[in-house]
Amino acid sequence: MAKTVTLDAEPVKAASPYKNANQELRYKLYTLAIIVVILAAWELAPRMGLVSPIILPSFSAVVGALISLMQQDFFLRHFSVTLTEILIGFVLGTSIGLALGIALAVWPTAKRIAYPFVVGFQAIPKIVFAPLFIAWFGFGMSSKVVMAVVISFFPVLINTLVGLESVPEDARKLMRSIKATPLQTFRKVSLPHALPVIFAGVKAALTFAVIGAIVGEFVGASEGLGYLVELYKNQLRIDRVFAVIVILAAIGAGGYFLLEWLDRKLIFWRTDAQGK
Amino acid sequence: MMAARIDNGTPLERAAPAETIIDVKGLGKTFTLDSGPVIALESVDLTIRKGEFISFVGPSGCGKSTLLNMVAGLLPATEGAATLNGRAINEPSRQVGFMFQTAVLLPWRTVEENVLMPAEVFGTKSEATRQKARTVLEAVGLRDFMNAYPRQLSGGMQQRVSLARTLTYEPDVLLMDEPFGALDEFTREAMNLELMRITQAAGITVLFVTHNITEAVFMADRVVVMTPRPGKVSGVIDVELPRPRTIDQMQSQTFTDLIFKVRGILGHGQDSHA
Ligand SMILES: Nc1ncnc2c1ncn2[C@@H]1O[C@H](COP(=O)(O)OP(=O)(O)OP(=O)(O)O)[C@@H](O)[C@H]1O
Numbered sequence: 001m002a003k004t005v006t007l008d009a010e011p012v013k014a015a016s017p018y019k020n021a022n023q024e025l026r027y028k029l030y031t032l033a034i035i036v037v038i039l040a041a042w043e044l045a046p047r048m049g050l051v052s053p054i055i056l057p058s059f060s061a062v063v064g065a066l067i068s069l070m071q072q073d074f075f076l077r078h079f080s081v082t083l084t085e086i087l088i089g090f091v092l093g094t095s096i097g098l099a100l101g102i103a104l105a106v107w108p109t110a111k112r113i114a115y116p117f118v119v120g121f122q123a124i125p126k127i128v129f130a131p132l133f134i135a136w137f138g139f140g141m142s143s144k145v146v147m148a149v150v151i152s153f154f155p156v157l158i159n160t161l162v163g164l165e166s167v168p169e170d171a172r173k174l175m176r177s178i179k180a181t182p183l184q185t186f187r188k189v190s191l192p193h194a195l196p197v198i199f200a201g202v203k204a205a206l207t208f209a210v211i212g213a214i215v216g217e218f219v220g221a222s223e224g225l226g227y228l229v230e231l232y233k234n235q236l237r238i239d240r241v242f243a244v245i246v247i248l249a250a251i252g253a254g255g256y257f258l259l260e261w262l263d264r265k266l267i268f269w270r271t272d273a274q275g276k
Numbered sequence: 277m278m279a280a281r282i283d284n285g286t287p288l289e290r291a292a293p294a295e296t297i298i299d300v301k302g303l304g305k306t307f308t309l310d311s312g313p314v315i316a317l318e319s320v321d322l323t324i325r326k327g328e329f330i331s332f333v334g335p336s337g338c339g340k341s342t343l344l345n346m347v348a349g350l351l352p353a354t355e356g357a358a359t360l361n362g363r364a365i366n367e368p369s370r371q372v373g374f375m376f377q378t379a380v381l382l383p384w385r386t387v388e389e390n391v392l393m394p395a396e397v398f399g400t401k402s403e404a405t406r407q408k409a410r411t412v413l414e415a416v417g418l419r420d421f422m423n424a425y426p427r428q429l430s431g432g433m434q435q436r437v438s439l440a441r442t443l444t445y446e447p448d449v450l451l452m453d454e455p456f457g458a459l460d461e462f463t464r465e466a467m468n469l470e471l472m473r474i475t476q477a478a479g480i481t482v483l484f485v486t487h488n489i490t491e492a493v494f495m496a497d498r499v500v501v502m503t504p505r506p507g508k509v510s511g512v513i514d515v516e517l518p519r520p521r522t523i524d525q526m527q528s529q530t531f532t533d534l535i536f537k538v539r540g541i542l543g544h545g546q547d548s549h550a
């Protein structure tokens with residue numbers, strides 16, 4: 001889909017928000033400086049006795065716990081269980097959200113009928129379903145996948161619907177004037193037009209899938225990173241609790257940056273003004 | 277800008293009394309709203325000959341867009357009927373091209389891909405249509421920008437792509453709803469001259485909606501003057517200035533008289549620039 005632009009003549013250049021690379025570098029340095037300050041405070045506070053190391057282990061202690069945890073035999077099992085729950089939940093949630101969003105957008109009657117349910121469902125804090133899903137689907141992975149699906153499909157559904165409905169009137173009229181079929185209009189105009197908005201929903205869905213899997217594990221599990229957090233908390237091994245949090249953060253961030261990269265590849269025409 | 281020429285440059289034989297292409301009889305549109313009926317347009321009669329350039333002027337709300345949409349087959353009439361080449365218009369036709377105030381380009385497609393989009397929809401995309409697209413892009417002075425994306429183009433250039441997209445599928449009729457209204461004065465004048473040159477060379481019938489009286493008279497073979505509340509045609513004025521039209525003709529007495537005639541129909545205190 002992505003293409004490189006080659007022009008014989010000089011095109012009008014898209015304005016960059018940063019006039020020079022120099023300034024951009026400076027912003028990066030500021031970010032880095034803040035990180036250093038936070039890590040230093042984290043390291044020094046427990047060491048200087050400002051907080052108990054049991055409540056907040058020092059940064060270096062967490063790094064140590066992280067390394068030792070990752071060397072344990074059981075670690076990979078728990079890691080892969082949670083990762084699998086997240087991935088399956090995310091893929092299913094995104095697919096369901098996309099399918100429902102498209103259905104509601106192209107079929108006005110369905111939207112009229114289903115919209116109250118959609119709004120009502122959104123109002124429920126879906127975390128309350130977690131104990132129920134454990135009761136229904138057991139302590140294994142399926143209850144966590146269901147939880148991840150239930151809270152992650154929603155942003156995709158709403159963004160798909162909103163994106164597809166925001167196609168400019170003139171663009172629809174143009175397609176009608178050349179007698180395009182509804183499918184042609186959908187494929188050539190509506191879907192690409194909605195893609196940036198849909199993608200924002202997909203990114204949110206990933207974050208929600210992580211939350212869903214972990215909450216499910218908190219409520220009832222014998223495996224997974226959420227289970228490990230519960231376990232280490234009960235054993236008062238807070239350094240390991242932090243270590244697991246770091247791993248979860250890495251999963252979330254890794255997925256997010258992957259999606260961000262895909263977003264840029266796929267939606268190459270996005271202008272700076274449209275934001276991210 | 278004026279250097280580009282349409283493909284073979286065959287001059288149009290306007291001399292022969294051309295046949296009717298669009299026939300509008302008693303056409304009207306009433307919108308039914310919750311607050312009651314709104315008469316957008318009342319009993320319009322108009323016969324348009326092949327190759328004619330017709331301007332529609334009138335203040336906001338006099339039903340210009342409504343009329344154009346009905347002729348395009350995008351909006352059903354509530355009274356009367358319109359025909360295209362003798363056939364009743366009740367749906368859009370591929371012989372008719374529609375151009376809007378905005379260019380309506382797809383930002384994920386290059387200029388060339390945008391221009392070929394209708395061909396894809398028609399299922400006629402081929403080496404021949406590609407060649408045609410290149411020729412038309414050349415004619416509108418955008419050959420060097422075939423592979424550019426819309427956001428890399430100025431507003432005037434985007435509107436040219438829009439024109440090229442329509443011309444590429446060779447419609448008999450071009451419906452234009454304030455096509456250059458969003459452009460600056462200089463660009464608009466250049467676009468108008470180009471439009472006249474291209475459509476005249478290709479023998480395309482043009483229905484051109486504008487708020488601008490000067491522009492309406494300068495472009496047209498006939499100016500249809502419309503007034504609002506309810507929207508209707510209040511007069512049709514023949515413009516017998518020789519073609520090709522030149523900017524100098526605007527200085528002539530004939531031209532000034534025509535402008536006053538249009539103003540007279542519209543009523544006094546009417547601005548030429550809306
Ligand atoms: N979809 C609609 N529903 C209800 N009323 C409409 C609709 N479209 C147009 N009208 C009404 O019909 C009348 C004519 O509208 P139209 O858009 O044809 O005017 P216009 O001459 O094109 O105006 P402008 O110069 O502002 O574009 C207006 O009074 C408008 O409010």
Ligand SMILES: [Mg+2]
Nearest residue numbers: 340341342453
């Ligand atoms: Mg209008």
